[in-house]
Amino acid sequence: MTSTPYTVADVMTTEVVAVTPDTGFKDIAGAMERWKVTALPVIEGEGRVVGVVSEADLLPKEEYHEHRPGLIEQMRRLGDTAKAGSTRAEDLMTAPAVTIRPDATLPQAARLMAERRVKRLPVVDADGTLKGIVSRADLLKVFLRTDEDLTAEIRRSVVERLFPLSHGTVTVTVSHGIATLTGQVRDAALIPLAARLAQSVEGVVDVRCRLREAGSGDGPAP
Numbered sequence: 001m002t003s004t005p006y007t008v009a010d011v012m013t014t015e016v017v018a019v020t021p022d023t024g025f026k027d028i029a030g031a032m033e034r035w036k037v038t039a040l041p042v043i044e045g046e047g048r049v050v051g052v053v054s055e056a057d058l059l060p061k062e063e064y065h066e067h068r069p070g071l072i073e074q075m076r077r078l079g080d081t082a083k084a085g086s087t088r089a090e091d092l093m094t095a096p097a098v099t100i101r102p103d104a105t106l107p108q109a110a111r112l113m114a115e116r117r118v119k120r121l122p123v124v125d126a127d128g129t130l131k132g133i134v135s136r137a138d139l140l141k142v143f144l145r146t147d148e149d150l151t152a153e154i155r156r157s158v159v160e161r162l163f164p165l166s167h168g169t170v171t172v173t174v175s176h177g178i179a180t181l182t183g184q185v186r187d188a189a190l191i192p193l194a195a196r197l198a199q200s201v202e203g204v205v206d207v208r209c210r211l212r213e214a215g216s217g218d219g220p221a222p
Contacts (some may be wrong), residue, residue, distance in 0.1 A: 006202045008109050009102035012123050012132035018043045019053065021090035028053055028089060041122040042093045047129045049122045051093030058092065088209045099124045102131055106139050106202070113139075145203035147174040154179055154204075158197045162190050166214060177205035189215035 002149050012058045018041045019028055029041060032055065039054035086092045100109055109121060113136060120135040151174045160167045163185045170183035185191065195209035 003202075005105050006142055007102065008100055008104045008106070008121075008123055008134050009132075011106065011138040012102070012134040013138065014132045016041065016122075016130060016133045018047075018130060019089050020044060021050065021088065021093075023089045025058065025087045025092065028092070029058060037120075039120055040089075040131065041097065041130055042089045042095075043130055048122050049097050049099055049128055049130050051090070052094040052097045052118075052122065053089050057094060094178075097122055099128070100134065101125070106142065108140050109134055110136075142202040143177060143205065147177070150174045150177065150179065150201060150203055153201055154181075156199050157201070158194055162194050162197070163187070169214075170211065174184035174204075177203060178208065179204050179206070180208045180210065182210040184212050184214045186214050 017031055017035045017116075019031065019036065021042055021044055023042075028040065032038065039052050040050050042051040042053055045051050096113065098116045098118055098121060100112060100123055102123050102125070104112075113119065113121065120133055122130055122134040123134055125131055143179060151172050154174070155167075155170075155172045159170050159172060159181070161172060166183075166185045170181060170185065173180045173182075181194060181198060185194075191209065191211045191213075195207050198204060198209070199207045
């Protein structure tokens with residue numbers, strides 16, 4: 001009923017800094033500092049993503065330098081110890097990478113980030129080729145839509161479609177992302193659906209539905 005949901009392709013960053021499996025430790029750390037990112041996709045060949053190297057993957061080396069663990073501790077932390085002795089991306093990276101497709105919806109991306117506890121996702125096509133990267137901040141871009149834009153979409157994609165005969169009596173206002181629907185409509189059964197659909201519009205923070213059935217208030221709907 002509503003317009004097409006925003007997808008990862010709508011908000012992702014297409015200019016992505018990436019490294020190859022042979023990229024050295026210092027070059028990785030330098031790229032993170034230069035581009036102010038906390039993780040880098042690792043690509044090979046024509047851009048196929050094979051892993052992700054993050055600050056968390058680099059930190060064991062710093063910790064290892066400060067406090068060389070004893071033999072027992074080394075055995076307990078074999079993975080971190082191995083990374084502490086690594087110098088190339090292919091040994092430091094986390095693989096396989098957690099990726100997402102460009103046509104995934106923003107809720108799908110947010111859910112995947114939460115489930116896998118990552119802050120950004122490489123965006124890949126069907127062949128696993130890097131197309132962009134999407135971060136938590138990117139997912140919030142929809143909330144930067146103007147109140148006027150949200151008002152127009154709610155009226156067009158919710159009110160006019162649900163209430164083709166009585167939409168003229170419905171007023172839609174949006175302030176700071178909070179939508180308010182007031183007025184009278186012919187079919188009261190559709191009022192809860194109108195509230196849900198308005199809430200589903202990308203960028204809407206909350207919905208206050210004050211619609212009433214025609215005849216229950218102060219005048220009939222046309």
